[in-house]
Structures are given as C-alpha cells and as structure tokens.
Amino acid sequence: MAIQYYSTNRSLRLEGFRPFTKLVSFPEALLMGQAPDGGLFMPAEIPRPDPAIFARLQGRPYAAAAVEVMKLYLGELVSGTDLEEICRRAYDFEVPLEPAGGRRYVLRLDRGPTASFKDFAARLMSRLMSHFRPPSGRLNVLVATSGDTGSAIGEAFKGVEGIDVFILYPAGEVSPRQKKQLDTIGKNVSTLMVSGKFDDCQEMVKRAFLDPELAGLNLTSANSINIGRVLPQCVYYIWAYAQVAAGVEKVVISVPSGNFGNAFGCEIARRMGLSLERLLMPTNANDEFPAFLADGEYRKVSPSRPCISNAMNVGHPSNLARFFDIYGGMMDREGRVHRLPEMDKMRESIFSVSVSDDETRRTIGEAWRERRLLLEPHGAVGWKGLNDFLSASGFKGPAISVETAHPAKFPEEIERILGFTPDSPPSLAALDSREGEAINLEGGYPDFKAFLLENAAGEE
Numbered sequence: 155m156a157i158q159y160y161s162t163n164r165s166l167r168l169e170g171f172r173p174f175t176k177l178v179s180f181p182e183a184l185l186m187g188q189a190p191d192g193g194l195f196m197p198a199e200i201p202r203p204d205p206a207i208f209a210r211l212q213g214r215p216y217a218a219a220a221v222e223v224m225k226l227y228l229g230e231l232v233s234g235t236d237l238e239e240i241c242r243r244a245y246d247f248e249v250p251l252e253p254a255g256g257r258r259y260v261l262r263l264d265r266g267p268t269a270s271f272k273d274f275a276a277r278l279m280s281r282l283m284s285h286f287r288p289p290s291g292r293l294n295v296l297v298a299t300s301g302d303t304g305s306a307i308g309e310a311f312k313g314v315e316g317i318d319v320f321i322l323y324p325a326g327e328v329s330p331r332q333k334k335q336l337d338t339i340g341k342n343v344s345t346l347m348v349s350g351k352f353d354d355c356q357e358m359v360k361r362a363f364l365d366p367e368l369a370g371l372n373l374t375s376a377n378s379i380n381i382g383r384v385l386p387q388c389v390y391y392i393w394a395y396a397q398v399a400a401g402v403e404k405v406v407i408s409v410p411s412g413n414f415g416n417a418f419g420c421e422i423a424r425r426m427g428l429s430l431e432r433l434l435m436p437t438n439a440n441d442e443f444p445a446f447l448a449d450g451e452y453r454k455v456s457p458s459r460p461c462i463s464n465a466m467n468v469g470h471p472s473n474l475a476r477f478f479d480i481y482g483g484m485m486d487r488e489g490r491v492h493r494l495p496e497m498d499k500m501r502e503s504i505f506s507v508s509v510s511d512d513e514t515r516r517t518i519g520e521a522w523r524e525r526r527l528l529l530e531p532h533g534a535v536g537w538k539g540l541n542d543f544l545s546a547s548g549f550k551g552p553a554i555s556v557e558t559a560h561p562a563k564f565p566e567e568i569e570r571i572l573g574f575t576p577d578s579p580p581s582l583a584a585l586d587s588r589e590g591e592a593i594n595l596e597g598g599y600p601d602f603k604a605f606l607l608e609n610a611a612g613e614e
C-alpha cells in the first residue's frame with residue numbers, strides 16, 4: 155500500500171483545539187496543503203530502498219533518480235510510464251556537481267527556470283497536482299508572494315495541463331527584476347498586482363479559500379509546507395550521494411537553511427539509507443536553531459534579521475515542526491514547544507552554526523581566490539558551515555555543500571566583493587526579451603473575487 159500521511163499536531167491536547175488524527179493519502183495531503191488542525195503532513199513511514207540503489211544511480215541522469223525515489227512514495231498511485239514522463243519534463247536542465255578541492259563538492263541546484271533550488275520541488279509538485287486533479291474540472295492555484303517564490307511556482311505550473319495559477323504580489327514590494335519575472339510568465343499563469351502590502355495579498359488569498367461563493371472553483375495553494383514540495387527535495391541528496399560515494403562511504407552535506415524545507419529533504423534521505431556522518435544546517439544571523447541546539451531553549455527571532463542571504467531571513471522556520479516530530483518532539487505552528495525532541499540524538503545528527511554577513515562576504519572572496527569557486531550569499535553560508543564542521547571534526551570523507559541560487563541573481567553583491575559580474579544562465583538571460591503585463595487589482599478583495607469568478611474555471 156502507498157504511504158500515508160499524518161499531521162504533526164495529531165497528539166496536541168489543548169483546550170478548544172481539535173487535533174486531526176486521521177491518516178490521509180498522498181493526493182489528499184498534496185491538495186490539502188496543510189492539515190486542518192494547522193499541522194504539517196508527515197509520511198507515516200519512510201521507505202528504505204535496497205542499498206544497491208546508490209551504485210545503480212551512479213552516472214545516471216537526474217531524472218532517473220527522481221523516478222526511482224518518487225516511485226517508493228507513490229507506489230501504484232502513478233504508473234511507471236506516467237512517472238517517467240513527469241520527471242523527464244520536470245528535470246530538463248543540468249545539475250552540476252562541481253569538484254571544489256580535496257573531497258569537497260558543490261551541488262549546484264541553480265539551473266532551473268528561476269535559478270533557485272525551489273524549481274526542483276515546484277516543477278515536480280505542479281505535475282503531480284495536475285496528475286491528481288479532480289477529474290471533473292480544473293484546479294486553481296492561488297499564490298501570494300513577495301518575490302521569488304511566486305515566480306518559481308508560476309514557472310513550474312506554466313503550461314501544466316488542467317491547472318490555472320493566480321499570483322498576487324504587492325506593487326511596491328518587489329524589485330524591478332522580480333516584477334519582470336512575475337509579469338511575463340504568461341500562458342495559464344495570471345499575475346495580479348495589488349496596491350498594498352504582502353500581508354494584504356495573503357489576506358485576500360485566505361479570504362478566497364473561505365468564500366462559499368468560490369467553493370466550486372477547486373482552489374488550492376502551493377506553499378512551501380506542502381508535502382509535495384518536501385518529498386522531491388530528498389532526490390538530489392540521494393543522486394549526489396550516488397555520484398560521490400556510490401553508497402559505500404559516510405558523507406557530510408551542508409544545506410544553507412531558512413525555513414528548513416530543503417534540509418528536511420536531506421533528513422528524509424538519511425532515513426532512506428543515505429549514510430550521513432552529519433547533516434549541516436548553517437543559518438544566517440537568524441540563529442534561533444543553532445541557539446536551540448546549544449542550550450535546548452527555543453526562542454524565535456522576531457522580527458527576523460535582514461541579511462544578504464535574503465531568502466533565509468526567517469526567524470521561525472516553518473518546517474522546524476517536522477524536525478521536532480521526527481526527533482520525537484512536538485512544536486505547534488506558533489513555535490511553542492509542547493515536547494522537546496531527543497536533544498542528544500539531534501545534536502549527534504545535526505550541526506548548525508550562524509554565519510554573519512561579514513563572514514558570508516569573506517567566504518565568497520576566499521572561495522573565489524583560493525579555489526575559483528563562485529558562490530552567492532546563500533551558498534556561501536553553506537560553504538562556511540561545511541568548512542567550520544570539517545575543521546572542528548577532522549572528517550576526511552566526501553563532503554557536499556549545496557548552492558541554492560545562481561550567483562548571477564546577486565550581481566551587485568558579487569561585483570562589490572569580486573570585482574566582476576557573473577554570467578547569467580540562459581533562463582535569466584532570456585528575461586530581458588520577455589513581454590507581459592500584470593493585471594492591476596486596485597479594488598481589494600471584491601476585485602479579486604470578481605476576477606476569479608470571471609477567469610477561473612471550476613467543475614464542469
């Protein structure tokens with residue numbers, strides 16, 4: 155039987171709170187996004203493939219690894235030929251694993267259409283949603299964004315059958331480049347510019363989900379806590395491990411972390427049999443997690459601290475509840491700890507340090523001068539965390555650091571540190587010649603609702 159999913163809040167006992175104790179299937183968890191009790195879905199069991207999988211995947215294309223790994227989760231829910239087709243289309247770009255001196259490697263997850271690792275999960279999730287959409291009609295995905303997530307989702311759903319996407323962004327809060335990226339996606343993706351703030355966009359999306367007059371529209375969300383975005387993120391660790399160690403040696407992997415979804419993919423890969431000496435989860439100045447590992451007290455960083463690795467400016471990581479759960483603890487959505495995880499086990503398994511902006515800049519400079527290794531701020535946090543761990547532990551086996559965005563996305567910062575501007579990958583270079591306009595939403599929720607009623611198709 156295919157794997158089922160439970161809510162991280164299932165054993166929460168609070169006055170006036172109804173925990174969701176059922177198990178749901180993958181398609182249910184995928185289309186619900188979040189459990190009704192506000193918890194995050196977790197796989198009730200983690201498959202352990204035959205260890206021969208690692209030797210078998212050595213030298214194989216990335217899409218082949220995605221098929222093998224996702225098959226373990228999807229079982230008979232998707233046919234073999236459908237899954238091959240889905241993965242081949244999702245992963246039609248390269249995945250460089252760059253040697254970085256000694257036994258160190260940088261895994262570059264930055265060659266997708268929006269040049270960030272989020273493309274990997276979003277592109278598979280969109281196709282799985284299309285596969286599992288209600289047979290009677292179209293699915294409508296609503297996304298509120300303040301920048302990069304919206305374009306990753308929009309690009310991932312572009313041209314995907316049976317789904318329309320509506321992206322809302324705040325007029326004054328996205329950079330000109332982000333605006334261009336959002337406005338020009340086109341096809342089945344509508345971009346709506348809201349005169350207001352990110353919170354206003356989010357509020358409108360929330361209201362639409364609760365609006366009975368929109369109930370026939372099959373509305374769904376595609377946010378980062380969806381289990382459909384977490385599972386595809388274990389594939390690249392398994393693929394990379396197969397390339398550098400063929401499954402016979404212990405490795406360390408460093409994942410620069412903000413909301414901890416990417417790192418959680420690695421935690422799952424470990425439990426699938428990836429032999430991990432330690433999972434490294436360096437953060438920027440938002441140090442709530444390294445501080446928690448050090449003293450066992452959880453304190454959110456609020457408001458979050460602005461850093462140059464801006465996609466990791468998170469003062470309370472939304473996937474931390476999943477780490478608590480899998481290490482035997484419980485944390486609710488607001489970050490209240492109801493049961494501590496097994497701290498000794500967590501400390502043996504995970505290493506985390508906070509990396510300041512100064513250290514991040516210095517790391518970008520050193521990596522380039524000493525190794526001709528080009529990093530952007532997020533990847534530099536990962537690389538610094540890796541080197542800190544290697545110096546402290548003396549570990550000599552293969553070590554992989556994850557680069558989560560393309561350096562060309564940070565031209566000003568790189569220019570200031572290294573004195574040149576990185577070349578753009580084709581996906582970013584093509585942006586200048588793209589055309590398109592956002593739709594202006596000035597009238598708040600009533601405008602948004604009218605737009606959906608006119609443009610979103612629901613049940614037939």
Ligand SMILES: *Cc1c(COP(=O)(O)O)cnc(C)c1O
Nearest residue numbers: 411412413414415416465558559
């Ligand atoms: C989202 C993001 C991260 C953080 O990933 P999490 O899964 O939230 O920890 C790191 N780097 C880049 C470039 C990102 O876009």
